[in-house]
Amino acid sequence: MLWTIIALIILMFFVGLAAWLIFLWAVKTGQFDDIERPKHRMMDDES
Amino acid sequence: MLHAASASFLCDHCLLPITGHEIVLDDHPAGRKTFCCHACRAIYRMIQEEGLGDFYAKRDWRSAGIPEPLRRPDLQGTETLPGEAGPFIPTISSNGSFNEADLMLDGIRCASCVWLNEKVLERTPGVLSARVNFATHRALIRWDSSKTTLGSIISRIRSIGYLARPYTPAAREEALRRQNRDLLLRLGTAFFFSMQLMLLSFGLYAGYFQAIDRSTKQWLELFALLVCTPVIFYGGWPFLRGAFRAVLNQMLNMDVLIALGALSAYVLSIYRMFTGGEVYFDTAAMIITLVLLGRYLESSAQKNASQAVSRLLALQPKNARVLRGEDRIIIDASAVRKGDLIEVRPGETIPLDGTVRRGSTEADESLVTGETEAAIKTAGSRVIGGSMNGLGTIIVEVTHIGQEMVIARIAELVELAQAAAAPIQRVADRVSTYFIPFVIAAAAATYWYWYHSFSAGQAAIIAVSVLVIACPCALGLATPVAILAGTGAAARKGILVKGGDILERMHKVDAVLLDKTGTVTTGKMSIVEVMAVQSAIRDPQSAILQYAASVEQGSEHLLGAAIIRYAREQGISIIPSVSFIAVPGQGASATVAGKRVIVGKRALLEQEGVVILPEVSSPARRLENDGGTVVYVSRENELLGIIGLMDTPKPDAAEAVLRLKRTGITVAMITGDNRETARVIADRTGIEEVLAGVLPGGKSEEVGSLKRSGRVVAMVGDGINDAPALAAADVGMAMASGSDIAMESADVVIMRSDLASVADAFDLSRRTFRVIKQNLFWAFFYNVAAIPLAMAGFLSPIIAAAAMAVSSITVVLNSLRLR
Numbered sequence: 001m002l003w004t005i006i007a008l009i010i011l012m013f014f015v016g017l018a019a020w021l022i023f024l025w026a027v028k029t030g031q032f033d034d035i036e037r038p039k040h041r042m043m044d045d046e047s
Numbered sequence: 048m049l050h051a052a053s054a055s056f057l058c059d060h061c062l063l064p065i066t067g068h069e070i071v072l073d074d075h076p077a078g079r080k081t082f083c084c085h086a087c088r089a090i091y092r093m094i095q096e097e098g099l100g101d102f103y104a105k106r107d108w109r110s111a112g113i114p115e116p117l118r119r120p121d122l123q124g125t126e127t128l129p130g131e132a133g134p135f136i137p138t139i140s141s142n143g144s145f146n147e148a149d150l151m152l153d154g155i156r157c158a159s160c161v162w163l164n165e166k167v168l169e170r171t172p173g174v175l176s177a178r179v180n181f182a183t184h185r186a187l188i189r190w191d192s193s194k195t196t197l198g199s200i201i202s203r204i205r206s207i208g209y210l211a212r213p214y215t216p217a218a219r220e221e222a223l224r225r226q227n228r229d230l231l232l233r234l235g236t237a238f239f240f241s242m243q244l245m246l247l248s249f250g251l252y253a254g255y256f257q258a259i260d261r262s263t264k265q266w267l268e269l270f271a272l273l274v275c276t277p278v279i280f281y282g283g284w285p286f287l288r289g290a291f292r293a294v295l296n297q298m299l300n301m302d303v304l305i306a307l308g309a310l311s312a313y314v315l316s317i318y319r320m321f322t323g324g325e326v327y328f329d330t331a332a333m334i335i336t337l338v339l340l341g342r343y344l345e346s347s348a349q350k351n352a353s354q355a356v357s358r359l360l361a362l363q364p365k366n367a368r369v370l371r372g373e374d375r376i377i378i379d380a381s382a383v384r385k386g387d388l389i390e391v392r393p394g395e396t397i398p399l400d401g402t403v404r405r406g407s408t409e410a411d412e413s414l415v416t417g418e419t420e421a422a423i424k425t426a427g428s429r430v431i432g433g434s435m436n437g438l439g440t441i442i443v444e445v446t447h448i449g450q451e452m453v454i455a456r457i458a459e460l461v462e463l464a465q466a467a468a469a470p471i472q473r474v475a476d477r478v479s480t481y482f483i484p485f486v487i488a489a490a491a492a493t494y495w496y497w498y499h500s501f502s503a504g505q506a507a508i509i510a511v512s513v514l515v516i517a518c519p520c521a522l523g524l525a526t527p528v529a530i531l532a533g534t535g536a537a538a539r540k541g542i543l544v545k546g547g548d549i550l551e552r553m554h555k556v557d558a559v560l561l562d563k564t565g566t567v568t569t570g571k572m573s574i575v576e577v578m579a580v581q582s583a584i585r586d587p588q589s590a591i592l593q594y595a596a597s598v599e600q601g602s603e604h605l606l607g608a609a610i611i612r613y614a615r616e617q618g619i620s621i622i623p624s625v626s627f628i629a630v631p632g633q634g635a636s637a638t639v640a641g642k643r644v645i646v647g648k649r650a651l652l653e654q655e656g657v658v659i660l661p662e663v664s665s666p667a668r669r670l671e672n673d674g675g676t677v678v679y680v681s682r683e684n685e686l687l688g689i690i691g692l693m694d695t696p697k698p699d700a701a702e703a704v705l706r707l708k709r710t711g712i713t714v715a716m717i718t719g720d721n722r723e724t725a726r727v728i729a730d731r732t733g734i735e736e737v738l739a740g741v742l743p744g745g746k747s748e749e750v751g752s753l754k755r756s757g758r759v760v761a762m763v764g765d766g767i768n769d770a771p772a773l774a775a776a777d778v779g780m781a782m783a784s785g786s787d788i789a790m791e792s793a794d795v796v797i798m799r800s801d802l803a804s805v806a807d808a809f810d811l812s813r814r815t816f817r818v819i820k821q822n823l824f825w826a827f828f829y830n831v832a833a834i835p836l837a838m839a840g841f842l843s844p845i846i847a848a849a850a851m852a853v854s855s856i857t858v859v860l861n862s863l864r865l866r
Contacts (some may be wrong), residue, residue: 009270013243019049027232033224046499 059091100627112321139777141244143569146177148197150186152179153210162206171195171203186211205276209388214349227346228803234343237282237336240274241291241329247271252845255325268320275328276693279313282337285342299483300476301522307483308518309334312847316409323510326514330847337855338523370442378781387445391436399432400447427608475526478823486517486834493838513837516847519830521854525822528858532865533815536667541798542808550796553778553812555759559707559805560738562751562764563725565730567802572609575675576691578666591688594644595680597622598637607635608693610646634678663689674724683769703802708733710809713758715774716743717749745864746772763797763805811865818862825857 001010059080073080073092097305132570133785147193152164161179168188171196188200204211250267253259255384259421280287287308289302312331319326357649367380380398383389388404391397397410401499407425412434424430430443433454433815447678449455455494490513497506530550544550561567594615600621614621624637624644634647636655645655649667659679667689675693679686707714715736722739729737738749746762750772753760762769762776773779773793779795797804829850836842 002260002266005263009247009266012246013270013274016087016243018155020236023235023239027228027235033228034232037831 049275074284082137104609114827140574141735145189146192146197147187149214150188150201150204150211150213152184152186153212164204164209167203167207168200171200174200222817225810228337230343230346232304233282233285233338234339237278237332240278240282241332241336243274244271244278244329244332247274248844248848251326252848255843257844265320268316268326268703271328273374274311275316275332278332278335279309282339283309286335286338299480301479303335304479304483304522305485306378307486308513308520308607311511311514312518315508315515318508320450325844327512327844327847329844330515330851331519333848333851334518334520337520337851341523341525341527342752344524344531351573364396364398364770367394381459383445383448385445387450389443389445390440391430392440393436397430397432397434397437400446400452401443401444401445403428403430404442404444406439406441408441409437411435411437417570417730449685475823478827478858479522482517482827486514489517489834490514490787491697491840494839497840508842509837512840512842513834516830516833516837516842518824519854520657520824520851521858522823524855525826526819528862529815529822529865532862533811533818535795536865537811540804540807540811542804542811543796544794544808544812545796548813549778550812552817553761553795553809556712556715556778556809558715558753558758558759559718559761559809560746560753560776561704561734561802562762562766562769562772563716563720563728563744564694565765566763567700567716567734568696568727572676572692572695573695574609574613574690575695576666576670576692577688578663578691579688580660580663580686587688589617591680591690592617593619593622593689594639594682594687595646595678597624597639598627598635598644598646600624606676606692607646612691630754642683645684646678649677652679652681653684655681655684657684657686660686666691673719694728696728696732697801699801699803703806704733706803706806707809708811712809717746747775750775761809765800765801780808812860814865818865821861822858825861829854 059082064323073082081190084093164179164186165177165437168174168186173191175189175191177186177188190197190200245266247270251259251271253263254264254267257672261815279626283306286302286305289300290306293300293303309331312327316326316328316331328503365380366377367383368375368377368390369383370390375390383399389398389401390685391408393408400544403424403426405426407423410424412423412431413424422428425443429446430441431454432447432452447453490510493513494506494510497509500506501509533550534544544553577588577591579591583716592610592614596611598617599610611621622639624639627635629635630651633651634645636643636645636647638644645652645657649659657679663679663686670677670689670691670693673693674693678690678692680688680690704714713736714734715738716725716729716734718734718738719741722737725737725739729735741749746764746769750762754777759778760776761778761780762772763780763782764770764773765782769781773781778795779793780795780797783796783798795808797808833842833846833850836846
């Protein structure tokens with residue numbers, strides 16, 4: 001029983017870690033640099 | 048005079064070479080010192096008297112202010128600079144007799160850096176002027192290109208230890224962006240690990256209530272330690288560092304309180320892991336995460352404002368269509384000179400500030416004024432660069448270019464506001480200063496009490512648990528969230544506050560001085576009455592207006608413009624007139640439809656032999672007593688009637704004055720007009736006190752005397768003559784429609800130019816401050832309430848977690864009320 005819990009905790013930890021790594025990647029590649037502009041971009045003329 | 052060749056001495060303060068005849072000597076205990084000027088000697092003495100003499104021993108201006116990473120390869124070009132080379136070319140603008148460049152100085156730390164740079168540059172031969180802005184680290188340098196080069200100016204700056212870079216909004220944004228990214232990384236990391244930690248903590252909470260076997264608990268605690276550590280030491284690093292620095296300087300601030308709480312919870316938990324008992328990893332991590340969240344909100348608010356600035360500047364079109372004789376050529380907007388005529392076609396964005404010369408249109412100025420209704424522009428109206436032209440083609444004479452434009456100045460104000468936003472943050476620091484000794488005293492008392500009943504170890508644990516619960520996690524959120532909500536609400540209402548300290552001063556204001564013309568009143572003459580002499584003509588009122596407007600179409604007089612506007616509004620057609628003659632200060636005459644019409648003062652008409660009938664005398668006198676102006680109209684030397692004009696109060700003035708008075712603020716009107724005229728306007732708006740007949744220069748004295756009587760004074764005005772009073776007042780508020788000088792001297796700019804916004808601004812500052820105080824109270828309340836529990840030895844992780852969650856939610860919800 002205890003080992004099941006520990007295994008699950010470790011599994012959970014790695015799922016969380018994966019999410020964290022994705023977050024790190026997102027910040028490093030500038031995904032969060034401008035969260036205001038992209039939502040208006042579709043209104044722009046492509047000129 | 049500053050060439051090293053002619054210098055045998057170096058100034059002991061500023062290290063500039065001194066030429067013989069300029070030397071200033073001072074005998075000092077440490078020996079004879081030499082200075083280049085009296086200012087340097089005075090500062091040297093001051094520094095010595097303050098006991099800061101070490102400054103001279105420690106300083107190293109060769110390395111000061113430039114951290115090594117800033118010497119990036121792309122800046123290497125600036126190190127040698129043969130003439131005007133490298134990345135500086137785009138920032139140089141030549142203006143006939145001189146060149147001008149906008150630089151950003153790295154290494155500006157204090158006002159004395161600003162002073163030093165300005166002085167050194169001004170003494171450099173060939174430099175005409177140098178102005179350094181402390182808040183934005185921006186230097187505007189003008190030099191004579193025949194005497195010096197930008198390269199030598201930059202090496203001059205470098206020789207005193209600062210690095211000059213071309214100033215662009217992009218460079219500033221880049222710096223902000225890097226800072227924001229670092230904070231986001233820390234916040235994100237803290238969030239992800241805190242999330243994991245909370246899952247484990249819930250297991251432990253369940254164990255606390257339902258019992259848990261020892262090995263499971265230890266495993267959970269081990270994992271908790273694992274995920275808590277990065278939160279404390281990576282996420283919390285800025286606070287730990289800040290706290291360490293503060294303690295080294297023997298200061299107490301918010302960082303110290305946070306570090307104390309988080310570290311004591313962390314250390315206590317590790318100790319408990321080995322000895323048994325409850326752990327507080329969740330408390331430690333939550334403190335850090337919530338404070339980081341507060342910092343992030345603050346920083347992203349700054350970033351948003353900075354992006355708003357870039358967006359504002361991006362609104363200005365790149366090109367302008369300039370009239371050259373009969374041709375229209377499209378050139379770069381930055382190449383347009385003052386006085387050029389530009390054509391703006393329907394639907395185009397107006398590229399520069401100017402005055403309409405031909406044509407009429409409606410312009411959408413919502414971006415600048417916040418006013419959604421389109422403004423009507425006819426010949427003589429001012430248009431703002433960046434606003435949208437409506438359906439007419441207009442020819443505009445350019446009056447402002449580059450940095451003088453309205454949008455460029457607004458952008459500068461926003462930047463300044465960001466740089467000066469800090470003072471409110473000190474509220475939290477100030478509270479912490481009093482709170483920390485209290486907490487430590489409580490912990491010490493607890494230790495002393497339990498020491499007698501238990502072992503020293505047990506007593507220490509209970510004392511540390513006091514420290515754990517005492518740290519309010521919502522403290523980091525209390526001010527930023529409230530300011531974020533408050534400034535957001537102000538901006539939506541078109542109120543631009545230049546700094547956080549101004550918000551603080553504004554809620555203490557108990558007297559408001561309103562300038563009459565342009566602030567209380569519209570500043571424009573409008574027609575209040577048209578009275579016809581009883582005579583044979585049909586529809587006498589519109590006939591009078593028609594004749595008057597037809598005559599005045601040749602005139603540029605203010606009253607004439609008002610009459611024409613009113614006639615147009617009434618749908619009265621204007622007849623072409625011939626042989627127009629203006630009599631300055633008196634009126635005008637012209638031939639309209641074959642008949643000679645005179646429009647003007649009573650004296651002019653009498654001169655021309657017009658009989659002023661007694662039936663108009665009494666209404667004319669009444670109008671004049673009310674502060675109005677009366678214009679007489681005659682046709683073929685026969686009096687037709689009179690037109691009464693008056694500068695009327697703004698429609699919302701009375702309501703705004705009432706709102707101000709209701710909050711306990713004394714409202715007074717200040718004007719150069721005579722008492723009677725001023726009284727009429729004051730009575731119509733409900734203003735009790737009137738300071739009438741004040742000379743143009745006397746307004747700031749009136750402000751000064753009010754201040755001396757112990758009042759906190761706000762001055763609201765818009766004219767050039769109001770500028771000294773705006774600067775003298777505790778809070779100066781300028782109408783955006785007014786003069787540039789007024790806006791520069793003011794602390795608050797009202798974009799919509801109405802009095803309701805003034806009342807809104809006071810209202811908002813009061814509410815923001817009330818919310819900050821409430822937030823601080825609630826942030827501390829739950830934790831302080833739990834201190835007795837901790838002192839009694841009853842603290843459990845559940846109580847700590849509940850105190851954190853409830854106080855944070857209270858603070859956030861309370862701030863949202865400002866929206």
